Amino acid sequence: MELGLVGLGKMGGNMRERIRRAGHTVLGYDRNPDLADVHSLEELVGKLSGPRVIWVMVPAGEATQTTIDRLAELLEPGDVVVDGGNSRWTDDERHAEELAAKGIGFVDCGVSGGVWGLENGYALMYGGDTENVAKVQPVFDALKPEGDFGSVHAGKVGAGHFAKMVHNGIEYAMMQAYAEGWELLEKVDSVTDVREVFRSWQEGTVIRSWLLDLAVNALDEDEHLDELRGYAQDSGEGRWTVEAAIDNAVPLPAITASLFARFASRQEDSPQMKMIAALRNQFGGHAVEKK
Numbered sequence: 036m037e038l039g040l041v042g043l044g045k046m047g048g049n050m051r052e053r054i055r056r057a058g059h060t061v062l063g064y065d066r067n068p069d070l071a072d073v074h075s076l077e078e079l080v081g082k083l084s085g086p087r088v089i090w091v092m093v094p095a096g097e098a099t100q101t102t103i104d105r106l107a108e109l110l111e112p113g114d115v116v117v118d119g120g121n122s123r124w125t126d127d128e129r130h131a132e133e134l135a136a137k138g139i140g141f142v143d144c145g146v147s148g149g150v151w152g153l154e155n156g157y158a159l160m161y162g163g164d165t166e167n168v169a170k171v172q173p174v175f176d177a178l179k180p181e182g183d184f185g186s187v188h189a190g191k192v193g194a195g196h197f198a199k200m201v202h203n204g205i206e207y208a209m210m211q212a213y214a215e216g217w218e219l220l221e222k223v224d225s226v227t228d229v230r231e232v233f234r235s236w237q238e239g240t241v242i243r244s245w246l247l248d249l250a251v252n253a254l255d256e257d258e259h260l261d262e263l264r265g266y267a268q269d270s271g272e273g274r275w276t277v278e279a280a281i282d283n284a285v286p287l288p289a290i291t292a293s294l295f296a297r298f299a300s301r302q303e304d305s306p307q308m309k310m311i312a313a314l315r316n317q318f319g320g321h322a323v324e325k326k
Contacts, residue, residue, distance in 0.1 A: 036060070036173045039079045041102055042092035042120070043070040045320050046146065049153035050092065050119075050178060057177035076105050086113040088171055092146075095122040095271070103130050112138025115170050117161075119144045123275055124193035124200065127162070131192040140167035143192060145199020146178075149319035156180030160187055160202070162194030197279075204276030204290040206246075207269075211293035213250055214310035221259065221306070230254040246314060253313035260313055264324040265305035267312045269297045 036059050040051050043065040051061045064079045065071045073079045080087065087110060091102050099122050106116055116134055118127065122143065131141040141163060148157035157178045161168060168175075168188055179186035189198045220229040234251050237243050257263065273294040280287040300308035315321040 036088070037062070037083050038174055039064070039083050039087060039089040040092065041065075041076070041079070041089060041106075043067070044092070045150060046148070046152065047092035049150070050090075050146075050157065053153050053156075054174060054177045059173065059177060076102070076109060080106070080109040085111060086115065086170060087111075088115045088117065088174065090117040090119050090144075090171075090174065092119050095120050095126070099126070100130075103134070107134055107137055107139065110137075110139050113140075115140035115142060115167050117142045117144055117171055117174075118196075119146050121145075121199070121270060121272060122196055123271075124162075124195075124197040127193040127196055131163075140164065140170070141192060142167050142171055143195040144171075144175075145195045145202065147199065147202060151318065152178075156185060158185045158202075160189045160195045160198040162188070162190050162192050162196070162198075164191075200272045200275050200279070203270065203272040204287070207273045207276075207293040207297075208289040209244070209246055210311050210314050211289075211296055211307070213246060213314070214307040217250070217310050218306045230258050246318070249314050249317035250310065252317050253310070257313070260306075260309040262325060263309040263312050264326050265300055265308035265312070266324050267297050267300050267308045267315065268321070269294060273297070 038054060038059060038061045040047060040061055040063045043051060043063045048070060051063050054061050062079055062082055063072045064076060068074060073082060089106055091099060093099055093102055099118060099120055103116060116139060118130065127143040134141045143162045145160040146157050159175055159179055175186055189195050220226050220232060226232060233254060236247055237251060277287060277291050277294055296307065299305060312323045316323045
């Protein structure tokens with residue numbers, strides 16, 4: 036099938052390549068002309084045959100809103116827009132209504148996989164009407180990991196980004212637990228090789244995970260994380276998860292505490308946040324701050 040892809044950054048560029056490897060045609064647009072296949076949204080839409088599918092991979096908020104508003108002017112009834120960025124699920128409902136008024140379908144898709152997704156595949160959580168999802172299904176199949184899992188039609192519009200939001204909230208809490216354990220091991224005199232303790236947990240333990248593997252990778256590169264400042268950003272989805280928990284009266288003590296711990300990292304050089312920063316760099320290519 037043909038796909039228009041808007042946004043060719045860290046994830047978008049790799050997604051374009053993975054979809055092409057599956058035999059599909061992808062035309063990509065980015066504000067950086069060195070990355071783009073076409074040089075305007077108008078050119079992108081004009082070169083695709085209907086019914087078109089346009090996948091948007093730009094930052095959440097104003098950038099996504101502006102892109103969808105412009106596509107609403109250019110696309111035709113029967114076309115579909117997919118928002119694969121980290122938009123808030125409440126924005127999805129508004130986007131779907133705006134596009135539906137012009138006969139254009141909308142699917143929201145939470146995407147996980149970071150810089151490793153090109154080779155390993157991307158975990159996909161998507162929401163929308165069955166008819167619209169079906170138009171995008173070949174792309175979902177191309178992006179997902181091999182095997183039976185890693186892709187889910189989570190429900191109606193907004194469900195994909197809501198599921199990805201909760202996924203990221205869980206991720207916050209898991210990273211925080213590894214970071215706290217690492218700091219405690221580093222603190223005591225009796226443990227003389229913390230990195231190898233972490234490595235030993237990679238097999239046979241109930242806490243083994245890909246995040247643990249990435250922690251070992253980070254420690255192999257910088258055994259005591261001396262080169263990192265203990266500062267970690269939050270993408271916004273952790274905050275949204277906590278807000279949704281409040282709205283629905285669902286207790287989330289671990290996820291909430293992990294979010295607040297990131298806030299603490301901005302007040303002083305936190306050893307725990309060195310590990311959080313290292314893990315985010317490992318799985319997502321997120322920038323780290325050097326001392």
